[in-house]
């Protein structure tokens with residue numbers, strides 16, 4: 001093992017560096033025709049029509065791993081499939097942070113799972129607040145680096161595009177943080193909304209920055225939230241460590257089959273079309289919401305949601321709820337005590353949002369309605 005590889009494994013908890021994990025029935029290199037080594041049933045369940053689920057699955061289904069690696073532009077050996085990227089976040093914190101000792105850096109207001117995983121592992125949480133500027137919320141990157149070094153953090157989570165604030169980081173910004181923390185911390189870029197962003201993926205930076213890792217998911221743009229398929233992309237040595245810490249059979253076969261089908265060319269083309277449609281809706285909604293009285297600010301967004309400040313966020317939340325539209329109340333989050341996060345829906349659903357908010361603020365101008373919704377080819381359900 002060369003020095004650079006040692007460097008990365010030095011970030012792993014010392015007590016886990018040689019850990020092999022559970023030795024499952026699928027992980028040995030045995031060959032045979034009659035498999036009687038895992039106490040499986042010799043018959044499929046009558047409900048299991050294609051008998052896909054009788055046996056324990058491949059822990060990292062090969063065809064799916066290869067398809068995801070193609071999709072994200074990495075090697076299969078750099079990719080770990082988990083039960084959503086949520087599991088990958090948890091694995092990272094568990095494998096790198098010694099309880100009661102090591103630290104994780106986050107940039108609130110941000111996706112809550114980094115802090116949840118840190119808490120479960122009794123890792124220290126170092127919070128470097130986002131700064132609310134003219135172009136929207138953005139992390140104070142020099143402060144992030146400084147806090148990570150000062151607190152000897154093992155992990156730095158950067159969310160790009162960031163949930164719920166919507167901003168995305170440039171490759172130069174991410175490379176700068178990775179460079180400054182080389183050998184000191186793993187920089188994890190959460191690209192759950194990467195498909196909606198104008199910024200390229202940080203995966204391309206990984207060849208030059210070994211302490212960089214990227215999270216991707218099929219839950220958002222690919223419309224498979226219930227299949228729970230998310231990925232961590234990182235150096236193969238780190239992937240191997242996390243595999244050892246993961247549950248023995250983390251990817252259910254029906255989920256893997258569905259995910260693989262979703263990555264076939266036709267489905268992928270439809271996904272891309274819908275991403276483009278949501279990007280157009282994002283632009284339309286940004287402008288329309290901004291014109292509504294009672295709306296203080298609509299943040300620019302690279303995701304499939306808009307963060308909106310209201311004069312009376314409670315009234316806006318209730319007005320939406322009153323017409324059956326449920327949005328995310330952000331008021332408990334730091335710096336967001338007047339804000340709601342509104343996911344982008346179909347053009348018709350977005351029109352309902354505008355109509356409800358319009359009605360709740362009488363005396364306002366007319367809202368331009370979507371023509372796309374009515375003229376659509378029926379792709380939007």
Ligand SMILES: *Cc1c(COP(=O)(O)O)cnc(C)c1O
Nearest residue numbers: 084085086111163192217219230
């Ligand atoms: C939704 C979301 C996730 C979780 O995705 P899963 O793959 O469904 O676990 C991760 N990160 C961010 C920022 C998210 O918003």
